[in-house]
Amino acid sequence: MDPVLEVVDATKEFGGVRALDGVSFALRPGEVHALVGENGAGKSTLIKVLTGVHRPDSGQLRHRGEPVVFTRPAQAQQAGISTIYQEVNLIPLMSVAGNLFLGREPRNRWGLVDRARMNEMAERVLAGYGIREDVRRPLGTLAVGAQQMVALARAVATDAHVVIMDEPTSSLEPREVETLFGVIEELHRRDIAIVYVSHRMDELYRICDRVTVLRDGKHVHTGPLAELPRIELVSMMLGREVGDIRAHGTTGFGEDHHAGREPVLRAEHLASGQRLRDVSLTVRPGEVVGLAGLLGSGRSETARAIVGALPLDSGTVLLGGKSLPRGDVAAAVRSGVALLAEDRKAEGIVPNLSVRENIVLAALPRLSRFGVVSRARQDRVVETFMRRLRIKASSPDQKVAELSGGNQQKVLLARWLCTEPKVLLLDEPTRGIDVGAKAEVQALVDELAKEGLAVLLISSEMEELVDGADRLVVLKDGAVVDELVGEQVTEGNVLAAIASGGERR
DSSP: OOOSEEEEEEEEEETTEEEEEEEEEEEOTTOEEEEEOOTTSSHHHHHHHHTTSSOOSEEEEEETTEEEOOSSHHHHHHTTEEEEOSSOOSOTTSBHHHHHTTTOOOBOTTSOBOHHHHHHHHHHHHHTTTOOSOTTSBGGGSOHHHHHHHHHHHHHHTOOSEEEEESTTTTOOHHHHHHHHHHHHHHHHTTOEEEEEOSOHHHHHHHOSEEEEEETTEEEEEEEGGGSOHHHHHHHHHTOOHHHHHHHOOOSOOOOTTTTSOOSEEEEEEEETTTEEEEEEEEOTTOEEEEEOOTTSSHHHHHHHHHTOSOOSEEEEEETTEEOOTTOHHHHHHHTEEEEOSOHHHHTOOTTSBHHHHHHGGGHHHHEETTEEOHHHHHHHHHHHHHHTTOOOSOTTSBGGGSOHHHHHHHHHHHHHTTOOSEEEEESTTTTSOHHHHHHHHHHHHHHHHTTOEEEEEOSOHHHHHHHOSEEEEEETTEEEEEEEGGGOOHHHHHHHHHHTSOOO
C-alpha cells in the first residue's frame, strides 16, 4: 500500500545541532502509527516537518506519492493533514461552537454566520465525543479534557485524511480516553491515517498497528508493534541492548545502607489527575534516591508535587514527620525543601541579573534584618558558594546569562544551598551541560549527600541514575512500579521494571 504521507531522508538543524539526521518515515492510509522516543529524539521536529511548521534542510516530503513543500501549517491543513497538540491551541474566549467550526461557519442566504444552526450542529457533533456542554460557552470555561476533545472533533471534522495526535490522552480522564479510542477505531474504519505520539505503552500496544522509534534525531526502527516485545521497544528508545538488560538484571534483594535512619522526607500516595496516580517514596539523610522512568512517567510531577507546585487530589508530604501544607511552595521552601527545576531558563536563572543576585534570590529573607538586606552578608554567602561550587565568572557582578550552561547550573545549586535545605530535589541537573561540568555537578551531589543532605535525583540518563543513586524508585504512568536497592540498582532491572510494570522477579 502506497504511503499517504512520507518523509524521505530528512535532516533539520537548529544552531548547529541536528534535530533530525536523515530520518525517513512513511504513513499508510488507515493505519494507526506510533511515533516514540525520549526527550530530544526528534519527534516534535518530525511532526513540524510533516505539518509545515518547519521545512527540512535536506530530504523530501511526499503527499500521496507526490513531492510537496509546505511553507506554513495552513497549507498542510488544506491538504488534509490535521494536528491535535498536547496543549490545546484553540481560542479560549470564543464559544465552543465557534472553535469547532472556525473558518467553516454555516451561513444563511445573506452570507452571515447562522449561529443557531452552528450551535445545533456543534451539539450533535460533540455528543458523539461524550461532550454535553452548552456550546455557547467560551471554550476556556470547559475542563482541559473537554477542550482536548473539542480540538479532536475539530481536527476530524475538517475532512482530514491524516490526523496527528501529540500526547492526546495527557489531559483526559479514563472515560474520555475510552471515547478517544472509540473515535480512533472509527477513523481507522474510514481509512484515515493517524500518527499517534504517546509515552504510555499500554495505549500504544492497544491501538497502534506500526511503530517508528527515533533516538537522538535518528531513525532506529519501524515495524509492526504487535511483533515487538515491550522490553525491546524500551531498549530501542533508550539505546540499550536487550541482551545487556537480561544479563545485568539481578535477583534477590540488595542491601540498603541507609535503612536504619529515619526518613527526612516521606511522600505518601500522591495523586494528581492523570499525571500522578499513586506515588509513595522516602528519602533519608545522606541518601541519594533516584527517580527512574520514561518520559511522562511522572518523575518531574512527583518533584513538583512534593514542593507544592503541582496541585494534589490526594496524598501527603511529610518533612521530618510533619505534614507540609498542600500547594504552598513558600511553606515548603521555609521548611527546608528545595527544587532545582528541569528548565533552568524558564524556571531557574534570571538572565538579566548578576551571579550575586541570582545566588541570594531565595535566601533574601534570611539575609535581611527588619526588611534591610545586608550587602556584607550577601557578599560572604556569595563568596562562600562561588568558591565551594567552583563557579567560573569574572566577578559576582557578571550577568548570569553570560556564563556557560554548567556554571549557570552551579549558580542555581548555590541559590538553593544557601537556604540550608534538608531535602534537595534535582530535576535533570546535568541536562544541556558539557561533560566536564556534568562530572563536577555529579561530584557536588555526592559531596552534599555525604554531608547529610537528603537528595532526590531525577534524570533521563540511566547511567547517571545507576552511578549516582543509593536507591531507585521506578515510575510508570504516574505510579511506582518497583524499588531497587543496593546491587539491584542496575540498568537491566530498571528497564525490565519499566517494560513489565514491576514484574521483575
